[in-house]
Amino acid sequence: MLYNEPSPLETRVLSRRFGMPDSESIETYLATDGYQAFLKAAKMTPDEIINEMKASNLRGRGGAGFPTGMKWSFVPRSSPKPKYIVVNADESEPGTCKDRLLMENDPHQLIEGVLIAGLAVDAHVGWIYIRGEYRYLIEVMDRALAEAYQRGWLGKNIQGTGFDFELYTHTGAGSYECGEESALLESLEGKRGVPRIRPPFPAVAGAFQCPTVLNNVETFCAAPPILLKGGAAFAALGVPKAGGTKLTCLTGHVNKPGVYELKLGFPVKQMIEEVGGGMRNGKKLKAFIPGGSSCPVLTAEECEGATMDYDSMAQRKSMLGSGGVVIMDEDTCMVKACLRLMKFYSHESCGWCIPCREGTAWLTKIMTRFHSGGGSQQDIGLLGDIAKNMLGRTFCPLGDAAALPMISIVEKFRHEFEDHLNGKPCPFEHSNRMVAV
Amino acid sequence: MTFSPQLEARFAKLLESYPAGRQRAAMIPMLMYAQDEVGSVTDELVEEVAQRVGVTPLQVNEVISYYTMLHRKPLGTYHVQVCTNISCLLHDGDRLYEHACQKLGIENHGVTPDGQFSIEEVECMGACSWAPAVQINYDFHHFVTPEKLDRLLDGLRKKQ
Numbered sequence: 001m002l003y004n005e006p007s008p009l010e011t012r013v014l015s016r017r018f019g020m021p022d023s024e025s026i027e028t029y030l031a032t033d034g035y036q037a038f039l040k041a042a043k044m045t046p047d048e049i050i051n052e053m054k055a056s057n058l059r060g061r062g063g064a065g066f067p068t069g070m071k072w073s074f075v076p077r078s079s080p081k082p083k084y085i086v087v088n089a090d091e092s093e094p095g096t097c098k099d100r101l102l103m104e105n106d107p108h109q110l111i112e113g114v115l116i117a118g119l120a121v122d123a124h125v126g127w128i129y130i131r132g133e134y135r136y137l138i139e140v141m142d143r144a145l146a147e148a149y150q151r152g153w154l155g156k157n158i159q160g161t162g163f164d165f166e167l168y169t170h171t172g173a174g175s176y177e178c179g180e181e182s183a184l185l186e187s188l189e190g191k192r193g194v195p196r197i198r199p200p201f202p203a204v205a206g207a208f209q210c211p212t213v214l215n216n217v218e219t220f221c222a223a224p225p226i227l228l229k230g231g232a233a234f235a236a237l238g239v240p241k242a243g244g245t246k247l248t249c250l251t252g253h254v255n256k257p258g259v260y261e262l263k264l265g266f267p268v269k270q271m272i273e274e275v276g277g278g279m280r281n282g283k284k285l286k287a288f289i290p291g292g293s294s295c296p297v298l299t300a301e302e303c304e305g306a307t308m309d310y311d312s313m314a315q316r317k318s319m320l321g322s323g324g325v326v327i328m329d330e331d332t333c334m335v336k337a338c339l340r341l342m343k344f345y346s347h348e349s350c351g352w353c354i355p356c357r358e359g360t361a362w363l364t365k366i367m368t369r370f371h372s373g374g375g376s377q378q379d380i381g382l383l384g385d386i387a388k389n390m391l392g393r394t395f396c397p398l399g400d401a402a403a404l405p406m407i408s409i410v411e412k413f414r415h416e417f418e419d420h421l422n423g424k425p426c427p428f429e430h431s432n433r434m435v436a437v
Numbered sequence: 438m439t440f441s442p443q444l445e446a447r448f449a450k451l452l453e454s455y456p457a458g459r460q461r462a463a464m465i466p467m468l469m470y471a472q473d474e475v476g477s478v479t480d481e482l483v484e485e486v487a488q489r490v491g492v493t494p495l496q497v498n499e500v501i502s503y504y505t506m507l508h509r510k511p512l513g514t515y516h517v518q519v520c521t522n523i524s525c526l527l528h529d530g531d532r533l534y535e536h537a538c539q540k541l542g543i544e545n546h547g548v549t550p551d552g553q554f555s556i557e558e559v560e561c562m563g564a565c566s567w568a569p570a571v572q573i574n575y576d577f578h579h580f581v582t583p584e585k586l587d588r589l590l591d592g593l594r595k596k597q
Binding site: 003004082091092093094095096097099100125127131132133134135136168170171172173174175176187188189190191192193208249250251252253257258259289293324326328332336337340341344347348350 | 454455456459461462463464465466468469470490492499500503504505506507521522523524526527528531560561562563564565566567568572575576577579
């Protein structure tokens with residue numbers, strides 16, 4: 001089901017079946033071009049499929065934004081080992097709630113995307129790694145898988161193409177770190193979710209040490225529309241270096257929070273004002289996180305002229321990330337928001353790399369002291385210092401994911417830290433009232 | 438240990454879902470599904486799963502301690518999980534959490550004396566656009582106000 005009203009400004013490609021009656025059923029899927037992209041791909045060579053993906057300019061939708069076609073091309077197809085497809089449905093980047101909708105409303109699109117990836121890299125087995133909290137989606141996906149097997153869209157010799165594919169669901173058990181690809185693979189193998197040292201990358205030695213394509217749910221879901229309408233048509237929806245649309249989760253202080261599918265390159269201001277219905281209670285924008293809590297925070301001034309795409313965000317020294325947009329109004333205490341994020345990263349650090357394990361813990365301790373009025377002038381510098389010393393010194397990006405928002409908040413909102421000094425109570429507590437929704 | 442036929446069928450399917458010799462991969466899903474039936478990850482369950490996937494109980498314990506959703510002690514019949522991460526925080530999720538603690542008279546990871554409710558302050562659960570969000574067992578509740586939460590909890594209490 002849908003949890004918010006769609007917006008007329010959306011470009012619904014991946015979400016086009018959302019809201020249709022029984023959108024999750026195979027009947028609805030087949031009646032709306034379902035599995036036609038797979039049949040088309042089955043007549044193509046692996047290189048032709050990969051070239052179509054490259055032409056689409058699709059970049060990974062989980063957060064890192066790596067070009068998908070290139071990722072698929074890294075799989076050594078001639079390897080004697082079996083090749084595997086793994087779907088990252090461990091959506092847990094704070095601010096992000098889109099993969100949930102893709103699976104809930106259109107599970108067959110994901111299955112078809114996996115099949116296309118299977119054809120492209122000669123893989124015949126795959127797993128959908130779904131975060132533990134999304135138990136109801138395991139039921140949804142299992143039902144869809146059963147339908148697909150029953151109708152001959154999974155299993156042996158799919159629709160007479162000679163192509164075999166087995167697909168399974170796999171539940172996680174509560175861990176943000178398992179959204180990181182190598183930690184996810186460890187977890188899939190029944191181990192603690194501790195990241196692996198790379199190289200080798202998953203394309204060469206992934207699940208069970210075999211060549212593996214591992215992508216986000218939204219990335220796989222883009223494959224059927226790309227194959228069906230052509231890579232060029234998908235690319236044309238976006239901006240020159242990044243094709244297509246992005247499921248964007250508007251969260252925080254807007255009138256109409258929700259998940260909306262927008263063309264890449266959509267203007268930030270228009271997104272807040274028109275898609276999101278403007279700032280709640282007519283307040284002013286203070287801070288903006290473009291795609292999940294791991295991105296550096298932007299100020300309202302930096303949002304001027306910004307568009308939702310990789311380059312525009314990189315120019316502003318932030319990232320497009322996962323599509324989890326967090327919008328904060330003028331009454332938000334940035335010290336409190338930052339403290340909450342540090343608490344999160346400290347809780348989720350797997351503990352392997354010392355800069356991350358110790359750094360996130362210290363940042364949380366200092367921020368806690370700061371927010372309660374016990375901070376000192378020196379602490380402000382210390383926060384930035386600790387965070388900068390975490391950057392690039394860990395095996396996975398979790399250390400950076402904590403350090404980047406910390407550095408950006410302390411640099412851009414230093415005055416708010418100063419306002420908490422000398423035992424002063426939080427200057428924003430008075431305005432933080434309950435709002436009936 | 439004996440499990441329900443449904444759970445046994447699920448176990449059988451899980452053990453066939455991974456490459457030969459890689460049955461350890463079934464461990465976490467088996468623990469997750471069994472926990473729902475048993476109530477928590479008991480020592481007996483650890484031994485059972487270890488034997489079924491072909492590892493030592495120590496190796497299972499080592500994995501359990503990593504994951505927040507694998508519980509060694511029983512939770513309440515209704516496990517109330519309140520998100521206070523950034524998107525929920527901006528909609529007063531922290532106050533909603535405090536309200537829930539007061540209402541139930543327990544603190545984080547606590548269980549009510551009658552075993553009906555337990556509470557946990559959780560990290561982002563993927564309901565950010567419909568904040569503040571609460572999960573009770575596996576059910577999501579969106580746009581939760583203190584009043585709505587009161588009604589929900591009172592309703593569950595009566596159901597018992």
